Amino acid sequence: MRTMGDAETPPLLVEETIAIIGVGLIGGSVAAALKKRGFAGRILGVGRNASRLESAKAAGLIDACSTNLAESAAQSDLIILCTPVNLIIEGVRDISATCRPGTLITDAGSTKGDICRELSSRFAKGVTFIGSHPLAGSEKQGFEEANPDLFQNRVCVVTPNETTPADQLSRLNAFWELLGCRVIEMTAEAHDQAIARTSHLPHVVASALVSLLEKSHNQLTSTGFCDTTRIAAGDPDLWSAILLANASEVIQSIDELNGKLAEFSEAIANRDATTLKNLLQLAKTNRDNLGVKSCDRPAS
Amino acid sequence: MRTMGDAETPPLLVEETIAIIGVGLIGGSVAAALKKRGFAGRILGVGRNASRLESAKAAGLIDACSTNLAESAAQSDLIILCTPVNLIIEGVRDISATCRPGTLITDAGSTKGDICRELSSRFAKGVTFIGSHPLAGSEKQGFEEANPDLFQNRVCVVTPNETTPADQLSRLNAFWELLGCRVIEMTAEAHDQAIARTSHLPHVVASALVSLLEKSHNQLTSTGFCDTTRIAAGDPDLWSAILLANASEVIQSIDELNGKLAEFSEAIANRDATTLKNLLQLAKTNRDNLGVKSCDRPAS
Numbered sequence: 001m002r003t004m005g006d007a008e009t010p011p012l013l014v015e016e017t018i019a020i021i022g023v024g025l026i027g028g029s030v031a032a033a034l035k036k037r038g039f040a041g042r043i044l045g046v047g048r049n050a051s052r053l054e055s056a057k058a059a060g061l062i063d064a065c066s067t068n069l070a071e072s073a074a075q076s077d078l079i080i081l082c083t084p085v086n087l088i089i090e091g092v093r094d095i096s097a098t099c100r101p102g103t104l105i106t107d108a109g110s111t112k113g114d115i116c117r118e119l120s121s122r123f124a125k126g127v128t129f130i131g132s133h134p135l136a137g138s139e140k141q142g143f144e145e146a147n148p149d150l151f152q153n154r155v156c157v158v159t160p161n162e163t164t165p166a167d168q169l170s171r172l173n174a175f176w177e178l179l180g181c182r183v184i185e186m187t188a189e190a191h192d193q194a195i196a197r198t199s200h201l202p203h204v205v206a207s208a209l210v211s212l213l214e215k216s217h218n219q220l221t222s223t224g225f226c227d228t229t230r231i232a233a234g235d236p237d238l239w240s241a242i243l244l245a246n247a248s249e250v251i252q253s254i255d256e257l258n259g260k261l262a263e264f265s266e267a268i269a270n271r272d273a274t275t276l277k278n279l280l281q282l283a284k285t286n287r288d289n290l291g292v293k294s295c296d297r298p299a300s
Numbered sequence: 301m302r303t304m305g306d307a308e309t310p311p312l313l314v315e316e317t318i319a320i321i322g323v324g325l326i327g328g329s330v331a332a333a334l335k336k337r338g339f340a341g342r343i344l345g346v347g348r349n350a351s352r353l354e355s356a357k358a359a360g361l362i363d364a365c366s367t368n369l370a371e372s373a374a375q376s377d378l379i380i381l382c383t384p385v386n387l388i389i390e391g392v393r394d395i396s397a398t399c400r401p402g403t404l405i406t407d408a409g410s411t412k413g414d415i416c417r418e419l420s421s422r423f424a425k426g427v428t429f430i431g432s433h434p435l436a437g438s439e440k441q442g443f444e445e446a447n448p449d450l451f452q453n454r455v456c457v458v459t460p461n462e463t464t465p466a467d468q469l470s471r472l473n474a475f476w477e478l479l480g481c482r483v484i485e486m487t488a489e490a491h492d493q494a495i496a497r498t499s500h501l502p503h504v505v506a507s508a509l510v511s512l513l514e515k516s517h518n519q520l521t522s523t524g525f526c527d528t529t530r531i532a533a534g535d536p537d538l539w540s541a542i543l544l545a546n547a548s549e550v551i552q553s554i555d556e557l558n559g560k561l562a563e564f565s566e567a568i569a570n571r572d573a574t575t576l577k578n579l580l581q582l583a584k585t586n587r588d589n590l591g592v593k594s595c596d597r598p599a600s
Contacts, residue, residue, distance in 0.1 A: 155520065184519065194517045195520060198521045199522065199524055201512075205509055208560040208583070212553070214497075224502055225502050229587050230528075232580075233584055236577045236581045244571060250568055251568055254564065257561070280539050286510045287532040
């Protein structure tokens with residue numbers, strides 16, 4: 001794997017231009033992390049709202065900005081789409097004709113199956129798309145919430161396939177490592193199956209739980225309820241798109257959860273303390289195994 | 301409501317002896333908070349394990365300790381049971397004969413219905429039991445984790461009934477206020493109905509969610525999963541007792557959650573983005589309404 005300090009291969013810092021399409025929390029944090037970690041090239045912010053982009057530029061996050069995707073792509077060496085998942089395929093369509101040979105395109109979407117099936121073989125020879133999903137985020141929105149340490153010590157899943165050029169995969173890995181990530185390679189399908197259980201189902205569950213809350217009970221919530229439901233404050237548009245893009249795995253995981261909840265209900269109804277303790281002990285063991293480190297938050 | 305600075309009524313600090321039965325995380329934090337906030341009387345730690353109690357005494361949390369409940373009760377002005385909920389009624393039985401007139405007994409259990417039905421009219425004239433539930437806790441255990449600020453700015457629900465003497469209720473409120481709590485009075489039944497939704501169901505859900513986690517997916521969890529499942533690390537014995545003590549409300553709340561999850565599933569299966577966004581928006585609105593303040597953690 002190519003790393004920053006490897007004299008045999010050109011370091012990532014020689015990238016002349018990295019285009020970030022969608023300068024929100026994630027895109028803004030990519031920019032902030034690149035700046036903080038000494039990226040010496042140019043960061044081009046691309047989006048639909050010129051005044052927001054100008055604000056991000058004024059804030060020093062990006063060096064230049066544009067609302068013209070095709071034109072931006074033509075001047076970029078590496079392009080990362082940080083748009084909502086339902087706009088990634090469309091965004092790549094807008095740049096697919098103008099990329100130069102050698103350009104590497106990736107994304108930061110929470111689902112990978114549809115995107116990779118559609119995009120991994122979309123491009124002309126010499127242009128490569130590889131899916132990425134950095135496991136970092138926040139219920140907050142907007143580049144104003146960008147955090148240069150958002151990716152620090154986080155996992156980033158990359159989803160190459162059998163046609164992915166090895167040198168471009170190394171380049172992508174080096175990019176995420178520069179941002180502070182630990183890179184894991186998986187297939188897009190394995191990613192979606194796992195992330196349904198570790199991210200999408202938790203979002204549905206947190207949302208369902210807080211939906212049941214009567215306003216008069218707000219004052220009776222404590223840190224447990226707050227933590228369990230925190231992610232439900234996420235953007236409904238973004239999350240609707242994510243859940244629909246991973247529909248079958250999410251539905252199946254809801255079914256699995258229902259089965260587990262039924263075990264709890266039955267044990268409680270039967271006053272079966274032994275079974276109930278066993279259910280709670282399995283949960284505790286799994287939770288304890290996660291450790292503390294993976295749950296540390298970045299400084300914000 | 302009587303407060304510390306009210307010259308008309310004797311301040312709580314004249315309490316000669318407060319007995320804490322069960323010196324774990326909660327009992328230890330009660331002791332630590334009393335010490336930090338200038339309680340001038342004696343703190344008597346009571347429990348079954350003499351060497352653990354001696355350790356708590358050596359750590360400066362309690363002034364004296366005893367494994368004899370009846371004897372401890374006889375020398376105490378205020379007694380708080382901080383044992384697991386399934387041991388509270390039994391614990392009070394052990395002290396009921398020896399309390400002096402004027403003694404106020406309370407608890408810190410997460411369920412109130414069974415306990416208050418059993419205990420509120422148990423005592424001889426002049427001895428009062430009133431249920432309490434401070435909405436503060438941690439997945440950690442043991443007096444070593446005691447935190448003098450655990451109750452700071454937390455709600456404490458107290459559950460008097462129509463026979464509760466007003467002066468003893470004022471005294472109980474002053475006790476919790478001394479520890480930093482905001483006191484809310486409710487019936488035991490209303491408490492259990494609400495806390496099923498704000499605490500017990502979230503514990504079941506967090507446990508079910510993390511039970512589904514395959515070990516190979518541990519590295520694919522992020523802060524969202526960690527927060528959503530944090531409370532599942534709680535003690536299985538304690539939580540089994542809590543869920544069984546509030547069985548009917550917990551079972552009913554699981555049913556309510558299943559209904560809400562089915563709405564999510566159906567919207568996703570139908571690719572109905574509008575309904576899905578509405579479901580997510582209701583959740584976001586409820587979560588945003590909780591505010592940040594109620595979710596702040598005590599410094600630990």
